[in-house]
Amino acid sequence: MVEYQQILNTIYERLRVVKNKGEVAHYISELATVDPTNFGIYLNRIKGDNFCVGNWDIPFSIQSISKVLSFAKAFSLQKNKVFNRLDVEPSGNPFNHMALLELENGIPRNPFINSGAIVIADILVSELENPKQDFLNYVRDITNDPTIDFDVKVAVSEAETGYNNYAAANLLKSFGNLQNDVEEVLDFYFHQCAIAMNCKQLSDAFYLFANRGKCMRGIAHLTTNQVKRINAIMLTCGFYDEAGEFAFEVGLPGKSGVGGGIVALLPNEFTITCWSPGLNEKGNSLLGMQALELFTTETKQSIF
Numbered sequence: 330m331v332e333y334q335q336i337l338n339t340i341y342e343r344l345r346v347v348k349n350k351g352e353v354a355h356y357i358s359e360l361a362t363v364d365p366t367n368f369g370i371y372l373n374r375i376k377g378d379n380f381c382v383g384n385w386d387i388p389f390s391i392q393s394i395s396k397v398l399s400f401a402k403a404f405s406l407q408k409n410k411v412f413n414r415l416d417v418e419p420s421g422n423p424f425n426h427m428a429l430l431e432l433e434n435g436i437p438r439n440p441f442i443n444s445g446a447i448v449i450a451d452i453l454v455s456e457l458e459n460p461k462q463d464f465l466n467y468v469r470d471i472t473n474d475p476t477i478d479f480d481v482k483v484a485v486s487e488a489e490t491g492y493n494n495y496a497a498a499n500l501l502k503s504f505g506n507l508q509n510d511v512e513e514v515l516d517f518y519f520h521q522c523a524i525a526m527n528c529k530q531l532s533d534a535f536y537l538f539a540n541r542g543k544c545m546r547g548i549a550h551l552t553t554n555q556v557k558r559i560n561a562i563m564l565t566c567g568f569y570d571e572a573g574e575f576a577f578e579v580g581l582p583g584k585s586g587v588g589g590g591i592v593a594l595l596p597n598e599f600t601i602t603c604w605s606p607g608l609n610e611k612g613n614s615l616l617g618m619q620a621l622e623l624f625t626t627e628t629k630q631s632i633f
Contacts, residue, residue: 374598388527392588396449398468404555415439446521474533477525567584581632595630
């Protein structure tokens with residue numbers, strides 16, 4: 330029997346004293362003020378008890394982790410039509426890189442780089458009656474938690490400094506791959522990224538990807554085929570130009586965000602979220618990457 334709590338405690342005690350915890354994201358002013366010593370882990374087992382350690386209950390900005398949730402919603406609404414407007418290949422470049430977007434005629438490499446997530450935001454602006462509120466309600470529904478909300482200060486902070494995203498959206502528009510007004514799409518996108526959750530809530534939100542499309546309440550939001558595809562894209566594209574490293578070291582589908590969160594999963598077994606705001610040079614949580622590598626090594630649980 331795997332001693333999950335003991336393993337989490339050991340990982341936490343080993344890493345929380347590490348001097349190099351990375352650097353918080355300074356280019357978004359609201360994220361620059363987050364205490365870099367925060368560190369928490371939450372494990373949600375599909376068939377068993379849950380376990381946690383550290384600052385798992387402090388909400389943080391989920392940032393790019395939200396791209397999995399927005400893509401899941403768009404995929405459920407438009408089915409395979411979404412792939413007419415974006416691809417599913419790793420970019421091999423940073424999340425905000427635009428050179429490939431121009432070379433490939435406005436078709437983003439995948440839904441988890443910024444340009445791809447902006448296309449998904451455009452789809453949801455078109456499909457949803459009240460886009461921001463409807464998407465927030467979707468996140469609350471799959472998580473079974475009505476307290477989840479936008480951090481409006483973070484959304485405003487992103488809009489004030491999101492020059493690269495404005496450039497990407499306008500480039501998409503120039504290629505005819507953005508149907509709505511740039512300002513409206515980016516307002517949705519900035520709010521989507523500014524959703525605040527703690528480690529438990531994020532593990533709960535990703536439960537459906539480990540449970541064949543059924544959320545915490547047993548309601549099916551995705552087909553098993555859709556879940557298979559989303560998990561595959563997480564494995565190959567969930568960490569930008571460090572996706573190969575994560576697959577190599579951790580061996581789980583997952584997604585990171587510049588708020589310092591990482592969520593990963595083993596189908597039919599568990600979801601696990603780590604939060605440590607300090608980032609490595611690739612923009613992924615430094616301690617989070619290390620914690621998940623230790624976790625899969627100690628439990629001997631990965632997809633490989």
